[in-house]
Amino acid sequence: MTKLRVHNLAVSLDGFATGEGQSFETPFGHAQHRLMQWFFPTRTFVSMSGHEDEAVGAGTRGVDDAFAAATGDRIGVEIMGRRKFGPQLGPWEDESWRGWWGEEPPFHTPVVVLTHHERPDLVVGETTFLFRDLSAVDALSFATSLADGLDIRLGGGPTTVRQFLEADLVDHLHVVVVPILLGRGVRLWDGLEGLEERFTVEVTASPSGVVHYVFARKPQ
């Protein structure tokens, strides 16, 4: 049974999953990299980023890494919102933008990019970006057809995750609360009153100062 999973979705203590003012230079707006500081020291990140010290097993192996490492486990496809792919709004002025991730993106699977402005499929390294104008339900069906029996990662951003939560399509939601106050940006939790009734919730505080929330959907 294919599940829809969210991993490592970081929010500030005041609930913002991204800051204000996204641009090519600042994918997270004024939040900059502060929401992901907990992630950078982990073994998982160090391995992904291909640092030469990877070979010597660098990086932490504590609770933050345990959660980080689960991100890619048995994932066959990712769904993301257009704002995770790039900062552009409206029709594509050109199609030269190939995402934030360089020539070998970390996905290595099909990635469904939800957008009202479709464009041709884009192959970058081992990743294929598929630009589709689909509802949450239809996107999940399409992604399931591509997943080869594995799970689907819902990669963000917050507006996209909220849409899938509102439609009650998310099976596993891992949120990382970072002890900073961003004050402005895009909120994750708006419009989700009573969400906890549909999930069991497990909470773990990390020595790094972040708190890991795991929402697991109750059997229906």
Add this chain to the structure above:
Amino acid sequence: MTKLRVHNLAVSLDGFATGEGQSFETPFGHAQHRLMQWFFPTRTFVSMSGHEDEAVGAGTRGVDDAFAAATGDRIGVEIMGRRKFGPQLGPWEDESWRGWWGEEPPFHTPVVVLTHHERPDLVVGETTFLFRDLSAVDALSFATSLADGLDIRLGGGPTTVRQFLEADLVDHLHVVVVPILLGRGVRLWDGLEGLEERFTVEVTASPSGVVHYVFARKPQ
């Protein structure tokens, strides 16, 4: 040195410290008692509420109780907003309302109630309520003059706490994040971007599912 301390300020995961629709029947609006469920089993609460099982030492003594018990330690006076005292708005229609707490409120100290509509001092049991129209700075001075060298508790609600945080008057802030989504009500964190820069932050997850945040103001 008298310090200004906030204890046991509970907020939902989406940042609401009280729900929508406060009334005489529902002091926390639609949140009802859900923000304080973690508190009721503690030894501290059981003792306060004067249950007959107090004598046998009932109540939990875990991390939630450890935080709850610190609430009254060396407190000489409390400051609260008018909405903590009662649900009325505007001029007092009559002065028959004596607070939510019956004939022996749990304060046992002077309590400064901040309101634009002053009324005569009110003695209830061992507690005296002093209704004053003061700025945050002036309220702190007034409370300090009453505190007899002890500390001052800033008792809420969220709007009042936010005012004192904006004015950088709070020395100790204990917030309890409850894993529910209220969706609406009064937010604690609005307008406090960058608050963490002025504080050290310690985070503890409780087996009850709540997370205790302690903000301690950095030496100036």
